[in-house]
Amino acid sequence: MKTLVILGSGGRLGAALARGYAQETRVIGFNHSQLDLANPQAIESALGALEFDALVNCAALTNVDYCETHREEAFAINAQAAGQIGAICARKKARCIHISTDYVFDGAKNTPYLETDEALPLSVYGESKRQGEIELLQSSPDHLAARVAWVFGPDRPSFVDQILKRALETDQLQAIGDKWSTPTSTQDLVEWLRPLLWEHRVGGLMHLTQSGACTWQEYGQFALDRAWEAGLPLKGRTVGFQAMASLAAFVAKRPVHTVLSTQRFAALTGQTPRCWQEAVAEYVRGWKPTV
Ligand SMILES: NC(=O)c1ccc[n+]([C@@H]2O[C@H](COP(=O)([O-])OP(=O)(O)OC[C@H]3O[C@@H](n4cnc5c(N)ncnc54)[C@H](OP(=O)(O)O)[C@@H]3O)[C@@H](O)[C@H]2O)c1
Numbered sequence: 001m002k003t004l005v006i007l008g009s010g011g012r013l014g015a016a017l018a019r020g021y022a023q024e025t026r027v028i029g030f031n032h033s034q035l036d037l038a039n040p041q042a043i044e045s046a047l048g049a050l051e052f053d054a055l056v057n058c059a060a061l062t063n064v065d066y067c068e069t070h071r072e073e074a075f076a077i078n079a080q081a082a083g084q085i086g087a088i089c090a091r092k093k094a095r096c097i098h099i100s101t102d103y104v105f106d107g108a109k110n111t112p113y114l115e116t117d118e119a120l121p122l123s124v125y126g127e128s129k130r131q132g133e134i135e136l137l138q139s140s141p142d143h144l145a146a147r148v149a150w151v152f153g154p155d156r157p158s159f160v161d162q163i164l165k166r167a168l169e170t171d172q173l174q175a176i177g178d179k180w181s182t183p184t185s186t187q188d189l190v191e192w193l194r195p196l197l198w199e200h201r202v203g204g205l206m207h208l209t210q211s212g213a214c215t216w217q218e219y220g221q222f223a224l225d226r227a228w229e230a231g232l233p234l235k236g237r238t239v240g241f242q243a244m245a246s247l248a249a250f251v252a253k254r255p256v257h258t259v260l261s262t263q264r265f266a267a268l269t270g271q272t273p274r275c276w277q278e279a280v281a282e283y284v285r286g287w288k289p290t291v
Contacts, residue, residue, distance in 0.1 A: 001026050003052040004197070007035065007085070008059030013099060013148070013186050015155035017056055020190030028052065032059065037081035038073060047088045054095035054197050057085055060129070064103070065251040067125035078128035083135025090140040095201055097193060102149035102181055102209075104130040107255025112213075114261050115147075115205040123252035133205065142203040144196060149209050149258060150219075152283060153186030160280065161287070163220040164227055167236040168289055173224075177217035177241035180257045182209040185279040192265065192273065200268050207260035210276040217241055222277060226284040 002025045008014035009029025018029040028050070035046045037059050047055075060078050061067055067074040082098050089096035103126035104119035121127045133145040152158040157165075159175075160183070167173055192208050214222070220239040228234055244254065266272045 002054065002198070003028060005030070005047070005050065005052045005055040007037070007055065007057045008032070011058055011062075012153050012156035012158065013151055013189060014056075014058035016153050016186035016190055017058065017193065020187070021194070030059075035059075037077045040080070040084055043081060043084050044088070047085065052092070052094055055085065055089055055097070056193065056197070057082065057096070057098045060099070061125070064123055064125040064254070065249075067128060068123060068252040071124050071128075074124050074128040075131060078125070079131035079135055082132035083139055086136040086139030086143050089143065095197055096136070096140070096143040097196060098132065098136045098143065098145045100133050100145045100147045100205075101126065101129045102147055102258035102260055103255060104133070104147065105255055105258050107257045110257050112259045112261035113207070115207060115264055122255055125252060126255075137204065140203070142201070144203055144206055146193065146196070146206045146208045147260060148184055148189065149181045149260060150183045151186060151189070152183055152280070154283075154286075155186065159216060159219065160223050160283065163223060163239065164232070164284070164287060165289065167224050167227070167234045168232065169235060171236040171238075173220065173236040173238065174240040174242040175216040175220040176244050176247070177215045178256065179244050179254065180213050180215055180259055182211070182213050182259055183219050183276045183280055184209045185283060188273060188279055192269075192271070195269050195271075202268060206264055207262050208265060208273070209260050209262060210273050210279050211262065212275045212277065213259040214276065219276075219280070223280055223284050226281045227287065230285055230287075232287075232289070
């Protein structure tokens with residue numbers, strides 16, 4: 001049985017991958033308290049002597065606004081650690097997949113971004129994640145940086161859980177209606193990353209999201225409609241429009257349109273990711289108000 005290391009195994013995606021691969025591989029997970037990526041010595045002592053066949057790095061400083069005012073910390077965790085982990089994997093000839101983000105783009109392109117499009121991040125978070133891709137690929141061109149977007153799943157609440165929870169409490173619902181990307185399921189990422197880990201060991205950049213595109217408002221409305229059909233006693237049934245510019249709580253600048261093309265993945269594996277509506281509908285059908 002192959003050994004797979006998952007970094008960030010306490011997070012939304014890392015926990016889903018650790019569970020998803022537990023039957024078929026020996027999974028060694030590290031959560032934040034077990035390994036702090038801000039500490040290079042800790043990385044070396046945790047991974048340097050460990051024997052493994054592949055590693056997926058899902059750990060990151062993901063709070064976009066926190067990163068904006070903590071640049072050094074963001075770069076240590078999202079960039080320098082990615083390079084160091086890449087170098088350790090290269091030394092061991094282990095497959096290495098690093099999870100990156102749609103926020104490497106400025107969002108000015110109104111058609112889906114290709115891996116070959118120039119990354120021009122608007123925020124410290126985006127810059128640090130872009131630098132992580134660069135440092136990873138400098139450590140070995142065989143490593144893969146997989147860019148994901150709007151990730152949801154059962155292991156940690158995200159937008160879809162928040163809007164459903166709020167709809168159970170109030171009919172005052174709003175979500176941003178002028179920012180586009182693609183909701184992406186952690187369960188589907190388990191399926192898409194499997195062939196990239198073991199079978200199609202290509203290097204470079206790879207976009208991995210569901211198909212299609214929407215705004216937060218459309219995403220929220222779709223989730224509410226499915227929840228109503230499933231019999232959830234919603235107080236709120238309609239998600240109103242909110243302009244991104246009206247959100248005073250946003251410290252960092254966000255890209256407007258970061259729909260990613262998954263052409264490279266589809267050409268390589270023969271799989272086209274299912275549309276976001278199908279993945280969200282399935283998630284909402286299994287959703288419990290306690291999440
Ligand atoms: N969620 C999205 O919509 C989204 C969109 C685009 C890209 N991504 C990327 O997808 C990946 C997975 O994100 P996610 O959605 O699973 O987010 P998440 O739930 O926030 O997971 C990130 C994990 O990293 C851990 N972490 C933070 N600082 C750390 C440190 N110094 N050392 C070790 N671990 C640390 C966190 O632990 P604690 O929580 O205990 O601190 C958390 O478990 C990340 O690379 C993220 O940039 C996510």
